[in-house]
Amino acid sequence: MENIKAQKLLNKIQRDLMRNGIITNTLTEDLKDLRVLVVEEGNPLLAKVIRLTFEHIESYNDFNIAIPDEEPIEDEEEGEIAVENEDIRGQESLDYLLSLMADPKNKVNEIELRDYVAAFNTYAAEN
Template identity: 45%
Template sequence: MENKNAIKLIDKILKDLDKTGFDSDTLIDDIKTLRTYALEQQIPLVVKVLRLSYEHIEANNSFFIPIPNDEPIEEDGTVETTDTTPVESFKYLISLIGNLNNKSNVADLKEYRDLLNRY
């Protein structure tokens, strides 16, 4: 994202995750605010991933989607994942949003979207 306020909010979310994990209602509010920046910049993938993410966190009080693996998608359409903690995985997802010019980041966001939709 290119909005300076969005970048500051991404940094705040990452710091808050280190401090409180998913225990804070502020986290959900921050994710929703970040989503409004994505709406303003018309980035539908980010809008969708953030909505699915905060709904997932609200429902589960955690983030049970693992970090997608760098390996290609399997023939049956499944995505290989790595073993990480929920906080690590969500921090990775949020950090991807900070640099959408990187094609790998966009690809990983698409994988997160698909994993969230299947959860």
Template identity: 40%
Template sequence: MENKKAIKLIDKILENLDATGINTDALIDDIKELRTYALEQQVPLVVKVLRLTYEHIEANQSFLIPILEDENDEELAEAQEVESTPVESLKYLIALTRNLNNKMNISDLREYKELLMAY
């Protein structure tokens, strides 16, 4: 996202995930706030993914979508399997929203959207 406040909020969410894990109340509030920035910037994919994300966390008290695997790099995929914790997967999803000019980020956000909708 291009908004400086949104980028600070993304950094805050990532730091909080490192420090406290998936602390649902504060985390959901932060994701809802981040979603308002996506609404302002008119990025429907991010708006939808963030809504599905906080609804998923509210319903499950965790983030149960595994981190996306890179089909092109088997070693990376194996490394990701080891680190595929709810916190790591959620951190990856949130980090994707930081640079929406990257086509791979948009592709991964679409994949998360499909996984969240199918869950």
């Protein structure tokens, strides 16, 4: 995110989330304002993620999307595959998503933002 206003607003959103948790009205209004700035910047993926985020929060009054699964890690002792961040939702997942938004041009962040888009679509289809 290159726009200074957008960066400041994103930082405000993250601070408010950490202090107050998910306050639906404030959070959705701030995300809508952020989306306007991102659209002006010309980042369609980020604009879509932000729109899906505030629509999800408005619809469900919470953030029910889990942090995308990382690559499976094989446990040397058990020989099993474990995913460490399985089913982390709510405030923690939203904070992680916001941190990805700060640098959407990073390839790993871009992949995870796309994973969030897929998760939003899957959640909406199932609920």
